[in-house]
Each structure stands twice: as structure tokens, then as C-alpha cells.
Amino acid sequence: MQPGAKKLEFEFNNSSDTLISSLQYMLGHINENIPANADVEDVLFRGKVIITELLTNAIKHAGKGSTLFNIETDGRYLIIQKTDNGSPLYLVNTHTHSSIDEAENKKLISADPLNLLFAAWESENHIIFSCEESSIDAFLSVEQVMEHFGILIITRSSDEFTYTYNKESQSNIFKVKINF
Amino acid sequence: MIKVIKEGPKYVVADVTITEANLSNSDQFKAGLVSLLDQYKKIIILDLQELKYVDSAFLGALVSSLKYAISMQQDIVLVGLRTDIKDLIKLIRLDKVFKIFNYADDALFAINK
Numbered sequence: 001m002q003p004g005a006k007k008l009e010f011e012f013n014n015s016s017d018t019l020i021s022s023l024q025y026m027l028g029h030i031n032e033n034i035p036a037n038a039d040v041e042d043v044l045f046r047g048k049v050i051i052t053e054l055l056t057n058a059i060k061h062a063g064k065g066s067t068l069f070n071i072e073t074d075g076r077y078l079i080i081q082k083t084d085n086g087s088p089l090y091l092v093n094t095h096t097h098s099s100i101d102e103a104e105n106k107k108l109i110s111a112d113p114l115n116l117l118f119a120a121w122e123s124e125n126h127i128i129f130s131c132e133e134s135s136i137d138a139f140l141s142v143e144q145v146m147e148h149f150g151i152l153i154i155t156r157s158s159d160e161f162t163y164t165y166n167k168e169s170q171s172n173i174f175k176v177k178i179n180f
Numbered sequence: 181m182i183k184v185i186k187e188g189p190k191y192v193v194a195d196v197t198i199t200e201a202n203l204s205n206s207d208q209f210k211a212g213l214v215s216l217l218d219q220y221k222k223i224i225i226l227d228l229q230e231l232k233y234v235d236s237a238f239l240g241a242l243v244s245s246l247k248y249a250i251s252m253q254q255d256i257v258l259v260g261l262r263t264d265i266k267d268l269i270k271l272i273r274l275d276k277v278f279k280i281f282n283y284a285d286d287a288l289f290a291i292n293k
Contacts, residue, residue, distance in 0.1 A: 016202065016203060016204035019200075019202060019204075020200055020233060023233070045264055045267060048264065049268055049271070052202075052233070052235050053235060053236055056202060056203050056235045056236060056237060059203055059204075060203060114272070114273040114274070114276055114277070115272060115273060133273065136276060141250075142243075142246055142247055142250050142277050143247055143250075145243055145247075145274075145277055146243075147240040147243050147244050148236065148240055149236035149239050149240060149272050150235075150236040152236075152272055153236055153268070153271065153272060156271050156272060157271065
């Protein structure tokens with residue numbers, strides 16, 4: 001933790017009944033700690049959509065227990081981290097990490113006429129997401145548009161989005177960074 | 181959840197009456213929209229002005245319903261979006277597949293042109 005950083009720890013009960021109140025609570029903390037030189041509206045918009053998707057992910061995949069959110073701000077960035085003990089992300093164990101070939105470690109995991117979503121394996125259980133806009137020239141039909149947007153929304157809203165599966169604690173760690 | 185407020189020869193204007201559209205009600209929302217398409221077989225102008233919170237599950241339900249509408253040679257037009265919801269739709273480029281207007285009257289003007 002950086003000197004001067006403000007930190008919030010919040011336990012979410014994985015219930016859709018408390019989704020909005022949990023979102024509002026965490027957004028309130030972010031709002032109070034955005035530095036004066038940051039684009040407040042932009043940070044709050046990005047924070048809102050990212051936290052919403054992480055909460056939705058927790059409800060869908062984290063099981064009956066609870067999910068831990070850690071929010072950290074300092075003068076340079078906002079970090080939103082979600083930790084749960086649900087099943088590992090489907091991308092874990094789908095790729096053998098090569099320590100030599102960087103290109104080999106980056107794969108297209110989702111593509112439609114609007115967006116391309118990539119995962120880069122930094123190690124077997126540590127993934128960095130990135131995305132690009134597809135060429136609209138290739139647009140053929142709405143039938144080709146995907147219907148699952150969670151990871152894409154977080155990736156497009158953040159400056160850095162990583163997923164780590166901790167084998168020892170069997171926990172999923174989603175970490176999102178927004179630069180001020 | 182979806183309430184028809186006006187019907188014309190080519191269109192139906194319907195209000196979405198919930199304020200939060202997420203994982204917990206996205207299946208019900210999609211079922212309601214598909215049912216509306218089956219019943220009227222017209223363009224649906226969906227007024228979302230009551231909506232304050234949406235998530236990816238809701239957007240997935242919208243896209244799935246649009247695919248159904250297009251398969252029927254119909255359409256789903258979105259109106260009354262809050263700025264942040266419109267920004268979210270633009271963020272993932274769904275403004276390339278949905279026709280979006282500020283008000284239902286603007287959509288009606290475009291449809292009747």
C-alpha cells in the first residue's frame with residue numbers, strides 16, 4: 001500500500017438483494033477519495049460499471065459464501081480488487097504458459113463484429129485482459145454479436161484488468177486499475 | 181416490467197417499468213420482450229427512462245431479444261436512456277446495432293419517415 005493511500009475492505013454476501021446498496025457504498029468511498037485533478041465523472045462512471053460487473057460475477061460464480069472487495073485510491077490510481085472462493089475462471093488450465101514466446105501467450109478469447117477480447121497469460125494462473133475494436137466493415141449480422149459482456153465491460157473501462165487464480169488458497173482474484 | 185403504452189400500424193411503444201435491470205430479472209425481461217414481439221409482430225420502441233441500473237446480463241438479454249426481432253423482420257429501438265446507460269452501451273459498441281433516440285417521438289418520426 002502506498003503512503004497516503006485510502007483503503008476500503010467490503011464483504012459482499014453474493015446476493016442480488018444487496019447489489020445496489022453494495023455498489024452505492026463502494027462508489028461513495030471512491031467519490032470521497034478521488035483527487036481534485038482527476039476527471040470525477042469519468043472515474044465514477046468507470047467505477048460504477050466495473051463494480052457492477054464484479055458484483056454480478058460474484059452472484060453468478062462465487063457460490064453461497066461471500067466475496068471480498070478491496071478498494072484502494074491514492075493520488076495516481078484507483079484499484080478495485082475482488083476475491084472469492086468460487087470455481088476458477090474457465091480460462092484457467094486452458095493454456096500452457098510459455099516463458100519464451102510472448103505472442104504464444106496471448107490468445108483471442110472472444111470475437112464478434114464489434115469487439116475483440118484477448119487474454120495474455122503471464123503465468124499459468126495469471127491472466128491480463130485487453131481488447132480492440134473490430135472492423136465495422138466486417139459487420140455482417142446482429143446474429144454474430146455476442147451476448148456475454150462482463151469481462152469486455154471491465155476491460156474497456158479499466159487501464160489494467162488482471163485475473164489470478166491462487167491455487168494454495170483456491171481463490172479467484174480480479175484486479176482492476178484505473179489511472180487518474 | 182414492460183408496459184405497452186401506444187400502438188401504431190408499424191410499431192408498439194412500451195415502457196420498461198423497473199429501475200434496476202440485472203442478473204436477477206434479465207431472463208424475465210427477455211421473456212417479456214420476446215412475448216411482446218410474438219404478440220404484436222411490430223417494431224418495439226422501448227422506453228428505458230425509468231432504468232437507473234443495468235448490468236451485462238440485461239444487455240445480453242437486450243441483444244438476444246434484438247436477434248429475435250431481426251429474425252422476424254422487426255426491430256427494437258431504444259429511447260429515454262440515462263446518460264450513463266447510453267455511455268455503457270457505447271462503451272461496448274452496441275450503439276452500432278441498436279437504433280437509439282432521446283425520445284419516443286423522435287423514434288416514431290424516424291419510423292414513419
